[in-house]
Structures are given as C-alpha cells and as structure tokens.
Amino acid sequence: MDCNEFNFLVHAYVDDELDERERVETEVHLGACDTCRSKARRVSRFRQALRESYEPETAPDSLKVRLVAALEAQSHVEAQQAEAASASGPAPVVPLDTMREATRRPSTGTNRWLLAGGGLAAAAAVALLVTAVFSSGASEDASPTIAPSGTARAERPQSRNMGYEPIVRESVSWHRRQVPIEITGPDDARVNHWFQGKVDFKVKTPRFDRRGDGDVNLLGARLSNVREKQAAYVVYEVDGSKVSVLIFDRNEKVPDSAARAGERGFYNAGGYNVAVVEEQGVTYSITSDLSREDHVQLVNAAFRPK
Amino acid sequence: MTAVGMELEVAGSDKMRAFNEEALIHVDALFGVALRLTKNERDAEDLVQDTLLKAFTHFGKYKRGTNCKAWLFKIQTNTFINRYRKKSREKVFLVDDRDHRPLQDRAVAPKRNILEDGAEDEGDWYQKIFSDDVKSALEEIPTDFRMVVLLADLYDFSYKETAEIVGCPIGTVMSRLYRGRRLLAAKLVDHAVNSGYIKHDPRVDIEDENGDVQKVVEFKRRRRKRSG
Ligand SMILES: [Zn+2]
DSSP, rough: OOHHHHHHHHHHTTOSSOOOOHHHHHHHHHHHHHHHHHHHHHHHHHHHHHHHOOOOOOOOOOHHHHHHHHHHHHHHHHHHHHHHHHSSOOOOOOOOOHHHTTOOOOOOOOOOTTTTOOHHHHHHHHHHHHHHHTTSSSSSSOOOOEEEEOOOOOOOHHHHHTTTHHHHHHHHHHHOOOOOOOOEEEEHHHHHHHTTTBBSSSSOOOGGGOOOSOOOOEEEEEEEEEEEEEEEEEEEEEEEEOOOOOOOOOOOOOOOOHHHHHOEEEEEEEEEEEEEEEEEEEEEEEOOOOOHHHHHHHHOOOOOOO | OOOOOOOOOOSSHHHHHHHHTGGGHHHHHHHHHHHHHHHHHHHHHHHHHHHHHHHHHOOOOOTSSHHHHHHHHHHHHHHHHIIHHHHHOOOOOOOOSSSSOOHHHHHHHOOOOHHHHOOOGGGGGGGGGGHHHHHHHHHHSSSHHHHHHIIISSSSOHHHHHHHHHTOOOHHHHHHHHHHHHHHHHHHHHHHHTTTTTSSSOSOOOOOSSSHHHHHHHHHHHHHHHHH
C-alpha cells in the first residue's frame, strides 16, 4: 500500500469498516509512514470530537403521548377489521384519518395530520409508499399486480421472459421514488461518459428524441441496482411526464436472433407502463405514466430492431 | 445522552407488546435525526409520528429480532424524502432548477481541508467544538451528505446499514460520508476562526476533490475482484 491508496482508505480505516486483509495492509503502512499516521489521527480525532460533543435530543413527552394515543387507535381499528373479516367477507377499508382525527394536535387547527389528498387516497398512498420501500422483502402480497400488456413487434419466448416480472416490479419502485441524481442532463454523451468505470457495461442512454416530435428532455442519471446488479438509472421528461430507464447487464446469454429482433415485452404494473428491451447484451427497462399507446411508440422509436 | 423522557408504553395486544419492545424504544433516535432533517420541531414530530404509524401498520412485514432500528430509519428516510422534501423546497434531490451542475459539483468541499491536511498542532480546535455548533453546521450542508453523517457518525449505523436506509450503494455512502465530513469540518473551522478559537486558518492547499468519486469506484472494484 502507498500513501495514495491510504488517502482513500483512511476514513474506512478509522470507521473500522475495512476487511481483515485491508486493515492489516493499512497498519503495515501506518507503521512506516508518519504522514499517513498523522492523517489517520486527525480523521479519528475529528470523528471522536463530533461524537463526543453531540448531544442528541430526546423526543418530547407531548409527542410520546400523541404516539401512544395514535397507536392505540390504530390497534383498535385493526382489531375491528380482524373481527369484521372473520365475520364476513373482505375487511372494510379504514381510512388512515380515522385514527388521525383522534390524535390531531389541538393547537394547529388545520389538518396537519392528514396526508395531502386525505381519506382513502392518503391511505392508498401510504400503502404504495411502504410497498415501494419494502418490495425487496420476503412478503410481496401488497405489490401491484403485473400484467403483460400484449406483445409488440416481436413474439416473446415465454421461458425467458418469465424473468421480467421482478425487473418490472423494481422498475416501478424506482420510478415512483424521488431519488437524488448524480449527473445532470441534457447532454447524453456526458451522461454516458459519467458511467464509465462506474458500471461494468457500456451505458448508452436511449434516444427518445428519435420519435421526431414532442418534447424530450434528459434530466439526469444516477447509479442504482436491479436484482442486486449494478444499473444506470436515467430520468427523462417526455411531454411533461416522467420517463425513467434502468439499464443493466443481466449477464444472461440472449440468443442473437432475439437481440437482432430487438426483443421486448410491455407490461402494466401499479398504473405504470413498463417496457423491457434487450439490445446488444444490455437490458433496458423503461417506465412511464404515459398512455400505453404513447409509451409503446416512444420505446419503439428509440429501439429499432435491426 | 441527557434527560430520559417518559416511558413509552402501549397496552394491549401481542403486536403492541412486540412493537413496544422493538420499535418504540428508538423514538428518541428517530426524533433526533428527524429534527436535523426537517430543521424544526413541529415537522420532526410529524415525521416521527408518521414513521411509527407506518411501521406499526406494516409491522407484520418486519421480521422479529432483525434490525428494527435500521428498518424504522428506512421508513423515516423515505417518508422524509417523499413528503417533507417537497415542502422544504430544498434543492438537493432529483433536479435542481436553479443549478444544473451535477450533485457532487454543487456540494464541493473547499479545496483545503483540515481533516486531511491540517497541521498537527492545530488539533486544539477539536476541543472547542460544541454540540450547537455541530448541529448548525450539519443543517448547513446538503441533505444527502447530512443524512449519511448523521446515520454513520452520530447514530452508529454501519456503512452497510446506512446504504440500506438511504437506498444507495455502499460506495455512494462512502463518498458522501467522506465529503460530508469534510464539508462539516470546513464549516466548523470557519466557525472556530470566526469565534477566535483558533488564530490562523490551518487549512493548506492540496486536496484532489474530483478524484474522490473515482477512488470510491476503484476501491469497490478492487474489493469485488478480491472477493470474486
Ligand atoms: Zn503514507
């Protein structure tokens, strides 16, 4: 290890986040290098000073009182739901604000406890949000249903495309979220270049402007992952709608014939249209809330079978 | 940790009892982080209440005995990003309509930084850091960086847990943490100089800012190669 390498590892070393071998290599270097030793000391002292000076707040009692009331109300609602469900048919949908009403902060006078939209819409929004957050977990019962929305252009061999459902699900989950971007558009060459060395495959952002009309704007991109594989996440604005694309290498051999045919599947999940396209060994998953017709047109213009 | 708040206790079902034991014990930590994120008590309380209600509703999806604290912080972070960010108009996420430079350029730390390049005998200023200074300095750095510094440095989450909570790769957590620390150190040094705790600005020139992200990538690649 040299000083350059150490420069980068110093934080991870101080945080005790190195694996055994890296730690040993680092300590060997530290034993021989005064400069790096003093740097490590500085970072370590800073971190320590930060932690020692910081006095974390405790939650105010008023919040705890409201929390207990809200949780008891929610628990009561759940008990009633369970009762109703065992008595007959499906459980009634109970809007979140039933319990929120009970615990609204008296001083504000406004509906601070209601989510924007209120009522059923709010309850649904929460359910969707949480589904999005936990969709990687074991239980996916609340996930949006995914239905292939018909094939377009090429016939899809079912055996391979069975693998698309999790991709579609993750694409919708990414699409729904507001995530920070790491590189801004609209220069696609610059965005493509930014991914060099960050992902293992060559990123070529789709050219939706090939559609020839309307307003297409590459907003930006960031690193992400799909099925635990690294991916490029690219966000566009098309005719005022958000269009997001996940680009990744599935590391699965796609038959040349399929790749040549520009194989693609169209899906609808959670109200979004999703297209999965294989091109030159790379998988593209395109999600939007455009109409199905516009979505298909957009995708087919950007990915033309050769 | 200073004052101990009242005990939280929700009577009732087994679910309630389990929720008491595993989730509600983290209410102070959730509130502490919420306060730094929202920058005001009222929003922080709302954020914590929404977080814990969501957690309670979906407690069935949480696997008992696993990392409940990280699970709760993930819910809180997502809730914050989805709701409060819009309200606070903070221009950090997705597209900044005033500033079209990439995120990392917008949040560049000063080229000179005491963390890496300070003189050894200037270490005194560390002793003069007060909690309120750290809190206000934290609130001045961009949310993405603030979040990882809070989680990893002040609330004891590992890099891996922080990555899960924030929803980004470990490499991103690392570069945000390092840069966040440098931003924070720079703010604190400014403050120390302004308050006369230290006489001279101890920072000297060298830091290679743009190399940072690339270094993270190289580091990750090296790791992957080794483990693979
Ligand atoms: Zn050295």
